[in-house]
Amino acid sequence: MRRFVALILIVLLLTPLAGEVGAAGNAQPLFKIDMTIKVAPVVIENTSTWLGTFKMYVVLTDPHYRAYFDYLASNNTTAANEEFKSFVKELVYDNMKDNLEKRYEAANVSSTIYLPSGGPVKVLDNWSAVVTFAVTNFLVSDGKTLRCPATGNLDFVYKGHVFDYTWNRLTLILPQDYEIANLAPVPDDLSDNVAVWNNGDFIPLIELYTRVYSYVRFLNATRKEISLQYDPHEGYVQFNATFTGANATPVIISQLLASFKATMNIMSIDTRQENGSLVVIGIARPEVAYKETSSEKIWKAMVKLPGAFDSISVVGGSYVVAPDHTIIITVTEKKSTYRFYAYGIAAVLVVVAVLIVVKRRGTKEETETEPEEPGEEEPSPESEEQESPEEDEGGGE
Known part of the structure; x- marks a missing residue:
């Protein structure tokens, strides 16, 4: 129920x-x-x-x-x-x-x-x-x-x-x-x-x-500028790349950093947002050729960029653009002439000092070996005594 x-x-x-x-x-x-x-x-x-x-x-x-x-x-x-x-x-x-x-x-x-x-x-x-x-x-x-x-x-x-x-x-x-x-x-x-x-x-x-297409769209929509400076004594290139005109999402920033790392020998790299632009700051170690002339030291540093830039500038040197987005930076350093003058003066002073020392030694040796001139003999006391009685006798006459 x-x-x-x-x-x-x-x-x-x-x-x-x-x-x-x-x-x-x-x-x-x-x-x-x-x-x-x-x-x-x-x-x-x-x-x-x-x-x-x-x-x-x-x-x-x-x-x-x-x-x-x-x-x-x-x-x-x-x-x-x-x-x-x-x-x-x-x-x-x-x-x-x-x-x-x-x-x-x-x-x-x-x-x-x-x-x-x-x-x-x-x-x-x-x-x-x-x-x-x-x-x-x-x-x-x-x-x-x-x-x-x-x-x-x-x-x-x-x-x-x-x-x-x-x-x-x-x-x-x-x-x-x-x-x-x-x-x-x-x-x-x-x-x-x-x-x-x-x-x-x-x-x-x-x-x-897609990530690749997002990256391409960003690059096509931005003005790209890069400034580089090669320090021959430290052996690295400092660069500052600015991308203006489009929003940089995290995936684009990641792709951009990856592109720099893939083409440049990066030592350090970072990004910052500045006045609506994305700025990439970094240090890279380039390939370097060096030669030296009698008056100059010349360094040629070669850096491959991750792509084409609308504006390129180099601080402290000149540059040419080679194929495949490669930049060759030339830094020339004049040899300092004051060093040659200093070395010449020093050499002259050394020669003069040597001549003076040699001359002084020669004069000293001549002085020590020169013979004495003959002089008049002084009468001995005995002679004086013998002559005295004669004088007495004369006086007695």
Whole structure:
């Protein structure tokens, strides 16, 4: 008797829904859905692809079905949750899967759907659930742009009737280092490559520029100037490159730095925003040829630039442009003449000093070896004494 009453109750609960499902083209009447799609490049089995990861938070809003699952849970909670899980899978996941497969088939693009280990549906409290899965080739490239083949309005099939697969909120998370080419319809909010739409029934048109094409567009839209200075004594080139006229996104800055590093022997490099321009400052070690003449020292430093520049200037030297965006900087240094004068004066002083020393030595030797001249002999004391008596005798006469 209780089973019969329960069956009658369920029939009565579900009967009002018959009138609703007869109205094809209306919004799906069963769930409130908040959907997030995160897009990112990945490598799966050594193959690069773009993965779209769907996470759909669904809440059962139909009062008749809520009463039905409440009734099941009053008898067996586990069985009620399992039935609710199957219910969500059939209506939310399977309908989305069918929509995606039709879109990819129409675009002639292959794709694979990946599910979590526990399946696409995880049951939460209060007859809510999270539906999770991922799709490969969510974006495909034509060389310039990356485009979503799954773009379009969504269908929701229930009991043989077609409804609009409506959601309350859709959040699209795109990689920040890619430039958005187009989003349609225009999102209700867009910030840092995160777009939000409210109350819709579609997967939006999604187009991103490829990294290479973003870089090319930036270069074509900017005026490019570079100033270089070669220091022959330190052996490096300082450069300052300015790009004016277009916004430099993170992916463009990354590509630009990579291009400098690929063509120049970079020792250090950095960027800054200055008066609406992107400035690249760096130091590179060039290839150097050196020669020397009697009066000059000459250095020729060769630097290959990452591309063509509208204006090139060299500080402290001259330059010529060689093929393949190569700059040859010539720095000439005159030899200082005062050194030669100093060396000459020093040499003369040394010679003079040597001559003086030699002359002095010669004069000294002559002085020491010269003989003394003969002179008059002085009378000895004895002679004087002998003569004295004679003088006395004379005096006596």
